[in-house]
Amino acid sequence: KQEVTQIPAALSVPEGENLVLNCSFTDSAIYNLQWFRQDPGKGLTSLLLIQSSQREQTSGRLNASLDKSSGRSTLYIAASQPGDSATYLCAPEGDGANNLFFGTGTRLTVIP
Amino acid sequence: DAGITQSPRHKVTETGTPVTLRCHQTENHRYMYWYRQDPGHGLRLIHYSYGVKDTDKGEVSDGYSVSRSKTEDFLLTLESATSSQTSVYFCAIRKGLAGVTDTQYFGPGTRLTVL
Numbered sequence: 001k002q003e004v005t006q007i008p009a010a011l012s013v014p015e016g017e018n019l020v021l022n023c024s025f026t027d028s029a030i031y032n033l034q035w036f037r038q039d040p041g042k043g044l045t046s047l048l049l050i051q052s053s054q055r056e057q058t059s060g061r062l063n064a065s066l067d068k069s070s071g072r073s074t075l076y077i078a079a080s081q082p083g084d085s086a087t088y089l090c091a092p093e094g095d096g097a098n099n100l101f102f103g104t105g106t107r108l109t110v111i112p
Numbered sequence: 113d114a115g116i117t118q119s120p121r122h123k124v125t126e127t128g129t130p131v132t133l134r135c136h137q138t139e140n141h142r143y144m145y146w147y148r149q150d151p152g153h154g155l156r157l158i159h160y161s162y163g164v165k166d167t168d169k170g171e172v173s174d175g176y177s178v179s180r181s182k183t184e185d186f187l188l189t190l191e192s193a194t195s196s197q198t199s200v201y202f203c204a205i206r207k208g209l210a211g212v213t214d215t216q217y218f219g220p221g222t223r224l225t226v227l
Binding site: 001004034036042043044045046049089091099100102103104105 | 152153154155156157160170171202215216217218219220221
Protein backbone atom coordinates (compact mmCIF):
# COMPACT_ATOMS: atom_id res chain seq x y z
CA LYS A 1 0.00 0.00 0.00
CA GLN A 2 1.31 3.40 -0.98
CA GLU A 3 2.34 5.55 2.00
CA VAL A 4 2.75 9.28 1.48
CA THR A 5 4.60 11.56 3.89
CA GLN A 6 4.70 15.32 3.75
CA ILE A 7 7.25 17.33 5.65
CA PRO A 8 6.94 19.72 7.37
CA ALA A 9 3.39 19.34 8.69
CA ALA A 10 3.17 23.09 9.20
CA LEU A 11 5.24 26.00 7.99
CA SER A 12 5.08 29.71 8.70
CA VAL A 13 7.06 32.16 6.56
CA PRO A 14 7.17 35.95 6.00
CA GLU A 15 5.71 37.30 2.80
CA GLY A 16 8.09 37.31 -0.14
CA GLU A 17 10.09 34.28 0.95
CA ASN A 18 10.72 31.35 -1.39
CA LEU A 19 9.84 27.98 0.08
CA VAL A 20 9.91 24.26 -0.60
CA LEU A 21 7.37 21.66 0.44
CA ASN A 22 8.44 18.04 0.48
CA CYS A 23 6.59 14.85 -0.34
CA SER A 24 7.88 11.28 -0.21
CA PHE A 25 6.11 8.09 -1.24
CA THR A 26 6.98 4.43 -0.74
CA ASP A 27 5.94 2.84 -4.05
CA SER A 28 7.73 4.29 -7.07
CA ALA A 29 5.39 2.56 -9.57
CA ILE A 30 3.21 5.60 -10.06
CA TYR A 31 1.20 6.86 -13.03
CA ASN A 32 1.47 10.53 -12.11
CA LEU A 33 1.62 12.84 -9.12
CA GLN A 34 -0.65 15.77 -8.35
CA TRP A 35 -0.26 18.70 -5.99
CA PHE A 36 -3.40 20.27 -4.56
CA ARG A 37 -4.17 23.14 -2.25
CA GLN A 38 -7.03 23.10 0.22
CA ASP A 39 -8.38 26.16 1.94
CA PRO A 40 -10.07 25.70 5.35
CA GLY A 41 -13.54 24.19 4.98
CA LYS A 42 -13.19 23.97 1.21
CA GLY A 43 -12.57 21.39 -1.45
CA LEU A 44 -9.29 20.67 -3.19
CA THR A 45 -7.88 22.75 -6.02
CA SER A 46 -5.54 21.04 -8.47
CA LEU A 47 -2.28 22.97 -8.82
CA LEU A 48 0.06 20.83 -10.89
CA LEU A 49 0.17 17.35 -12.35
CA ILE A 50 3.44 15.64 -13.21
CA GLN A 51 3.37 12.54 -15.39
CA SER A 52 5.65 9.69 -14.38
CA SER A 53 7.87 10.36 -17.42
CA GLN A 54 8.36 14.03 -16.51
CA ARG A 55 10.82 15.63 -14.10
CA GLU A 56 9.00 18.88 -13.37
CA GLN A 57 6.04 21.12 -14.11
CA THR A 58 5.67 24.85 -13.70
CA SER A 59 2.67 27.11 -13.30
CA GLY A 60 3.29 30.74 -12.50
CA ARG A 61 5.16 30.97 -9.19
CA LEU A 62 4.82 27.23 -8.60
CA ASN A 63 7.28 24.56 -9.68
CA ALA A 64 6.87 20.89 -8.87
CA SER A 65 9.59 18.31 -9.37
CA LEU A 66 9.40 14.54 -9.38
CA ASP A 67 12.13 11.98 -8.72
CA LYS A 68 10.18 8.79 -9.21
CA SER A 69 13.04 6.39 -8.52
CA SER A 70 13.71 7.86 -5.10
CA GLY A 71 10.03 8.38 -4.30
CA ARG A 72 10.23 12.14 -3.84
CA SER A 73 8.48 15.25 -5.06
CA THR A 74 8.90 18.88 -4.10
CA LEU A 75 6.69 21.91 -4.57
CA TYR A 76 8.59 25.18 -4.83
CA ILE A 77 6.68 28.40 -4.24
CA ALA A 78 8.45 31.59 -5.27
CA ALA A 79 7.86 34.98 -3.69
CA SER A 80 5.18 33.74 -1.30
CA GLN A 81 2.05 35.84 -0.70
CA PRO A 82 -0.55 35.81 2.10
CA GLY A 83 -3.02 34.38 -0.43
CA ASP A 84 -0.82 31.28 -0.65
CA SER A 85 -1.82 30.37 2.92
CA ALA A 86 -3.53 26.97 2.71
CA THR A 87 -2.85 23.28 3.16
CA TYR A 88 -0.88 21.71 0.33
CA LEU A 89 -1.49 18.07 -0.49
CA CYS A 90 0.64 15.69 -2.49
CA ALA A 91 -1.06 12.74 -4.22
CA PRO A 92 0.74 10.11 -6.30
CA GLU A 93 -1.50 7.94 -8.43
CA GLY A 94 -0.87 4.20 -8.51
CA ASP A 95 0.04 2.75 -11.88
CA GLY A 96 -3.23 1.44 -13.29
CA ALA A 97 -4.86 1.59 -9.87
CA ASN A 98 -7.10 4.55 -10.64
CA ASN A 99 -6.54 5.80 -7.14
CA LEU A 100 -4.85 8.84 -5.70
CA PHE A 101 -3.00 8.30 -2.42
CA PHE A 102 -2.88 11.43 -0.30
CA GLY A 103 -0.48 12.69 2.27
CA THR A 104 -1.81 14.58 5.30
CA GLY A 105 -0.51 17.83 3.89
CA THR A 106 1.63 20.80 4.83
CA ARG A 107 -0.24 23.72 6.37
CA LEU A 108 1.36 26.91 5.07
CA THR A 109 0.92 30.32 6.65
CA VAL A 110 2.40 33.35 4.90
CA ILE A 111 2.70 36.30 7.26
CA PRO A 112 2.19 39.79 5.75
CA ASP B 113 -14.43 24.83 -11.98
CA ALA B 114 -15.27 21.32 -13.17
CA GLY B 115 -19.03 21.66 -12.67
CA ILE B 116 -19.26 19.38 -9.63
CA THR B 117 -21.90 19.85 -6.96
CA GLN B 118 -22.50 17.82 -3.84
CA SER B 119 -25.65 17.58 -1.77
CA PRO B 120 -26.31 17.98 1.02
CA ARG B 121 -23.35 20.11 2.07
CA HIS B 122 -23.93 19.41 5.75
CA LYS B 123 -25.85 16.63 7.44
CA VAL B 124 -26.31 15.46 11.01
CA THR B 125 -27.85 12.05 11.51
CA GLU B 126 -28.18 9.36 14.13
CA THR B 127 -26.45 6.00 14.37
CA GLY B 128 -28.27 3.29 12.46
CA THR B 129 -30.04 5.53 9.96
CA PRO B 130 -29.46 5.31 6.21
CA VAL B 131 -27.79 8.26 4.50
CA THR B 132 -27.34 9.03 0.82
CA LEU B 133 -24.95 11.64 -0.51
CA ARG B 134 -25.21 12.88 -4.07
CA CYS B 135 -22.54 14.02 -6.48
CA HIS B 136 -23.62 15.73 -9.68
CA GLN B 137 -21.45 16.73 -12.63
CA THR B 138 -22.39 18.75 -15.67
CA GLU B 139 -19.60 17.77 -18.11
CA ASN B 140 -20.29 14.05 -18.80
CA HIS B 141 -16.96 12.76 -17.52
CA ARG B 142 -16.66 9.00 -17.38
CA TYR B 143 -14.81 8.57 -14.10
CA MET B 144 -16.22 9.68 -10.74
CA TYR B 145 -14.87 9.08 -7.23
CA TRP B 146 -15.90 9.27 -3.58
CA TYR B 147 -13.27 10.05 -0.93
CA ARG B 148 -13.43 10.68 2.77
CA GLN B 149 -11.14 13.03 4.66
CA ASP B 150 -10.31 12.53 8.32
CA PRO B 151 -7.78 14.27 10.55
CA GLY B 152 -4.44 12.48 10.47
CA HIS B 153 -5.36 10.28 7.50
CA GLY B 154 -5.57 12.51 4.49
CA LEU B 155 -8.12 11.64 1.82
CA ARG B 156 -8.92 7.97 1.20
CA LEU B 157 -10.82 6.46 -1.70
CA ILE B 158 -14.15 4.81 -0.86
CA HIS B 159 -15.53 3.79 -4.28
CA TYR B 160 -15.18 4.91 -7.85
CA SER B 161 -17.12 4.56 -11.09
CA TYR B 162 -15.84 4.20 -14.64
CA GLY B 163 -19.23 4.43 -16.34
CA VAL B 164 -22.95 4.00 -15.87
CA LYS B 165 -23.52 0.98 -13.62
CA ASP B 166 -19.76 0.30 -13.51
CA THR B 167 -18.27 0.75 -10.06
CA ASP B 168 -15.38 -0.61 -8.01
CA LYS B 169 -14.17 -0.54 -4.42
CA GLY B 170 -11.49 1.68 -3.02
CA GLU B 171 -9.34 1.48 0.07
CA VAL B 172 -12.09 2.06 2.67
CA SER B 173 -15.28 0.67 1.10
CA ASP B 174 -16.68 -1.29 4.07
CA GLY B 175 -20.04 0.11 5.18
CA TYR B 176 -20.58 2.04 1.94
CA SER B 177 -22.36 1.31 -1.32
CA VAL B 178 -22.58 3.37 -4.50
CA SER B 179 -24.77 3.63 -7.55
CA ARG B 180 -24.50 5.34 -10.91
CA SER B 181 -27.62 5.09 -13.03
CA LYS B 182 -26.83 8.23 -15.04
CA THR B 183 -23.52 9.65 -16.23
CA GLU B 184 -24.03 12.86 -14.29
CA ASP B 185 -24.92 11.41 -10.86
CA PHE B 186 -22.88 9.26 -8.47
CA LEU B 187 -24.58 8.35 -5.18
CA LEU B 188 -22.87 7.24 -1.99
CA THR B 189 -25.03 5.37 0.53
CA LEU B 190 -24.35 4.52 4.14
CA GLU B 191 -26.86 1.74 4.76
CA SER B 192 -26.66 2.07 8.55
CA ALA B 193 -24.55 5.02 9.63
CA THR B 194 -22.02 4.62 12.44
CA SER B 195 -20.08 7.23 14.40
CA SER B 196 -16.87 6.12 12.64
CA GLN B 197 -18.38 7.40 9.39
CA THR B 198 -18.39 10.96 10.70
CA SER B 199 -16.18 12.64 8.14
CA VAL B 200 -15.98 15.07 5.26
CA TYR B 201 -16.87 13.38 1.98
CA PHE B 202 -15.51 14.60 -1.33
CA CYS B 203 -16.60 13.68 -4.80
CA ALA B 204 -14.16 13.95 -7.70
CA ILE B 205 -14.16 13.53 -11.45
CA ARG B 206 -11.32 12.66 -13.79
CA LYS B 207 -10.91 15.27 -16.46
CA GLY B 208 -8.47 14.97 -19.31
CA LEU B 209 -6.69 18.04 -20.56
CA ALA B 210 -5.41 18.42 -24.09
CA GLY B 211 -1.88 17.06 -24.27
CA VAL B 212 -1.76 16.25 -20.54
CA THR B 213 -2.74 13.14 -18.70
CA ASP B 214 -5.90 13.12 -16.69
CA THR B 215 -6.41 15.29 -13.64
CA GLN B 216 -8.87 14.76 -10.81
CA TYR B 217 -11.08 17.69 -9.82
CA PHE B 218 -12.92 17.80 -6.55
CA GLY B 219 -16.32 18.98 -5.39
CA PRO B 220 -16.85 21.25 -2.37
CA GLY B 221 -17.43 18.40 0.10
CA THR B 222 -20.19 17.18 2.41
CA ARG B 223 -19.66 17.33 6.16
CA LEU B 224 -21.45 14.37 7.76
CA THR B 225 -21.87 13.97 11.50
CA VAL B 226 -23.23 10.72 12.91
CA LEU B 227 -24.37 11.03 16.53
